[in-house]
């Protein structure tokens with residue numbers, strides 16, 4: 001919606017009926033109240049995107065690998081908008097793109113932003129990360145709008161891991177608030193969670209300043225403090241003992257398990273992440289999880 005202010009955009013969706021409805025009503029079921037500009041062409045025919053210079057891949061992380069394997073994309077630049085670690089392979093989106101679409105430059109677009117805010121034209125800043133500096137600069141220019149401000153980075157690993165791991169901590173923050181443990185406990189979990197994010201990211205070659213930027217700390221703050229976040233709301237329901245619609249995309253749930261497995265393989269301590277993985281898998285309850293975190297040996301900060 002925001003890019004369509006600057007020129008024609010093709011929006012592909014796999015569901016033909018949903019495409020017909022969007023064409024007829026110019027409304028988007030997942031973004032109530034937002035009207036699709038006339039410059040957005042909606043199609044169920046993926047081939048119509050084949051000649052695009054830039055494709056934004058906006059589907060859930062756990063669907064990305066199979067989607068690209070089934071539909072290798074011929075475009076020169078593929079920008080992943082998803083946040084997470086693939087549970088099956090332990091890889092991030094750019095590695096899945098590189099494997100399935102070797103002729104494309106993989107990039108990631110990530111940072112603190114709710115789709116509804118961007119579509120309403122509210123001011124938003126994001127990180128555009130691409131290992132190839134020239135392509136990254138071109139994408140930064142092509143995808144920025146008067147209200148959507150992109151900062152560029154060549155640290156794809158850092159940008160991906162920040163976006164992936166903050167969702168796990170957001171679940172923990174939601175659990176804390178849902179269980180009535182208080183704002184102080186949430187701040188503690190956010191901070192110790194950020195330390196875990198940095199630990200894993202550093203071990204995987206990310207730059208600390210990337211984690212401290214929009215894609216890491218920025219998105220951590222947003223997702224841990226806003227009820228607009230699905231990861232936060234899922235955690236909140238878990239903490240409050242309430243049900244949660246299983247059709248909702250909650251990226252942190254799978255990523256918690258994937259990150260915990262990587263941490264274990266590398267001998268890294270990630271207690272909050274491990275606890276979220278155990279909570280999501282129902283291996284532990286909220287009370288026991290919090291007690292276990294508090295009972296950890298006292299240590300230097």
Ligand SMILES: NC(=O)C1=CN([C@@H]2O[C@H](COP(=O)(O)OP(=O)(O)OC[C@H]3O[C@@H](n4cnc5c(N)ncnc54)[C@H](O)[C@@H]3O)[C@@H](O)[C@H]2O)C=CC1
Nearest residue numbers: 014030058059060061063067081082083113114115249251
């Ligand atoms: N919604 C938001 O505010 C933001 C979302 N993201 C990230 O974007 C990614 C997608 O999130 P949302 O769009 O919100 O999720 P969503 O669940 O609302 O929408 C995903 C869309 O992908 C479609 N889809 C799922 N599997 C597919 C497949 N195999 N082939 C084709 N289409 C498929 C679904 O039908 C749905 O229309 C996630 O990784 C999320 O973390 C990032 C920033 C903000």
Ligand SMILES: O=C(CO)COP(=O)(O)O
Nearest residue numbers: 111112113114229230231
């Ligand atoms: O990543 C997001 C905001 O930057 C969206 O968060 P949720 O997936 O938790 O809704």
